[in-house]
Amino acid sequence: MQLFKKPLINIVNNHLIDYPTPINIHYAWNFGFLAAICLIIQILTGIFLAMHYTPHIDLAFLSVEHICRNVNFGWLLRYVHSNGASFFFIAVYIHLFRGLYYGSFSQPRQFVWAIGIIILLLMILTAFIGYVLPWGQMSLWGATVITSLASVVPLIGNSLVVWLWGDFSVSQATLNRFFSFHYLFPFIIAAMSCIHLAILHQVGSGNPLGVDSKINKISMYPYFLIKDFVGLIVFLIVFSFFIYFMPNVLAHSDNYIEANPMVTPHLIVPEWYFLPFYAILRSVPWKLGGVLAMLISILILVVLPWIHNIQIRSSYFRPVYKIFYWLFVACCLILGWIGSCAVEDPYVWIGQIATIFYFSYFLIIIPFLGILENFLVNKLQKI
Template sequence: MKDNPIIKIVNFHGIDYPTPVNLSYWWNFGFLSAFCLGIQIITGILLAMNYTPYVDLAMASVEHIMRDIDYGWLMRYTHANGASMFFIMVYIHIARGLYYGSYMSPKELPWCVGVVIFILMMATAFMGYVLPWGQMSFWGATVITNLFSVIPIYGTEIVTWLWGAYNVGNATLNRFFSLHYLLPFAIAGASLIHIAYIHKDGSNNPLGINGNIDKIPFYPYFYIKDLYSTILFTIFFSCFVFFAPNILNHPDNYIEANPLVTPAHIVPEWYFLPFYAILRSIPHKAGGIVAMGAALIVLLLLPFINTSEIRSSNFRPIFKKAYWLFIADCLILGWIGGKPVSSPYIEIGQIATVYYFMFFLIIIPFLGHVEKFLAFCPPVRKISSAN
């Protein structure tokens, strides 16, 4: 039995995997992200059994699930709020990776696969937001798919292909439903690759130093830590599902889609707002689309533009200040993304967008050279004169 290759893989990655002894609870958010993915896949399959991807029946089928199916309301609220929980866990997971230098060599591949997972998540969540076929669903799909029209030569053909017709309609809904059902399995596969790459080179740790010296088996020590964090997360998640299930959703999406009535203010889900703010901060349509795409691409480039040899921000005082300014900047972008396109929100969004790209393209590469210079400079000693 022990010679079974499957047993060996499970044993290495889930039981005997040598883990740095000093991992903090910040490392639990990777497991919690996988936990959220599992919840989304299970509830999504159950919802798909009763959902009707037809424009005249989509919202009615959602109401049928909520009112007539046993525990349908629980499945729907868990899936809808689970998307927000998934993004919260992933955003914290990315923030931890940035703080502790999880993108540095030899972690380039796990980081890049993680960014691909994040992009797939965004695509999946966007298409899932369209499925209830409310006002925000319809107009969000119209606005976002029209962005592809700026692609030279083939832009119009790509938009028509996405729609499946010459306007957002039933063919669009069917395509989005099919892709929304399939993409989570692609995310699950990419997550396994992500974990395999991490385990191949060993996990990072809060000190950012070689963790091969002091390691312990993953089981039972980190099983207990993951179990504890999962219990706390489940309580947090349940508060939304049972007491405030609609607080994270836009009220206009409970109105059936009407192509003849444009909402006063079209906004995406909250987890897209920082990127939506970057899109709107550039006055030119094509420029805004390029900037929004670049905001994701720059995450892929991060391991290759980094010049620092120090992983943990605990030992990088200048970078730590820039990092927390970056976190505040992302929160500001999220706030701006939900505001109208008017002054002073436009100017604030433009300043925040500049700092977003400056952090990755200027501060991170530049600080690495500064740190190397300071490391080789002799310390300046004060000479006190005797009285």
């Protein structure tokens, strides 16, 4: 016991107590901590829900109803888990956009950023297969539409779809394997999060000024741990409000109807946190092109540190970039709105314009501004 006690104390001391933290970081840095809390909530509630859930197409929907109606505090477990997924994505998206604004993805934190995007990909995959488990109308048809996208793979596409389903349609075999993977992936996300944090603490945290400094740092405890817990209290108040007063507002009403393969919903849409990527998928009229655009829209974030070559990181000192950044945020919100709309004009061409701007931001605006700003910095240094 003593053999493990000292290393554990050293880890806690080095990463939670004496870890040198930039003195000027503010509440925008809280969302990494909040995302970790959300992950813990999701794992714990998921374990208890799995004790009562039945992964069978004839019983899955009824087992979810049984959890809500008959299991002691089952309704609370179910609503904490379902709303927790939304709040997990909110925390991660704010964490990501904060990194974009303050240049936290730049060297020497490029691998911290890349692992963070891999965690986001795993979250998307986990949330998608988890959305299938209640076996409501949107679960069945959402799974059918999204898994059918694998058919665009040349030569083996149709065989790949059948392999994913485990049958010739979304059925019992599909539900079984989705339940298994949904139980497994959160633990992989937890492991990746530990790696993400370990690498961050190797290179040091960023700050709003975007400068690397060995000075002006203080220990994490008590200053920033208290700050994190203040943010946690606010988060829990908002989270509790949704759980107790609006538990279904973030879910789709069609998913409270038992899955019926003979009836197609009027409009098949994923959960709100997938809508921007879904809008990009629909904005390309060519099926293979749409799938590639959707995948690239996420993967392009991984290579962002290598296409961003500006010497000045923070938007505090980049007024032109700051304008484009907020236009990009507006673009993502517009894509989210378009993803929930019908495939008809004017939504189609609005989505296409927003998609073009989304990719232009990463492939044209950021590199061009980087070159221009580096040129101006070099000129000023010579003066």
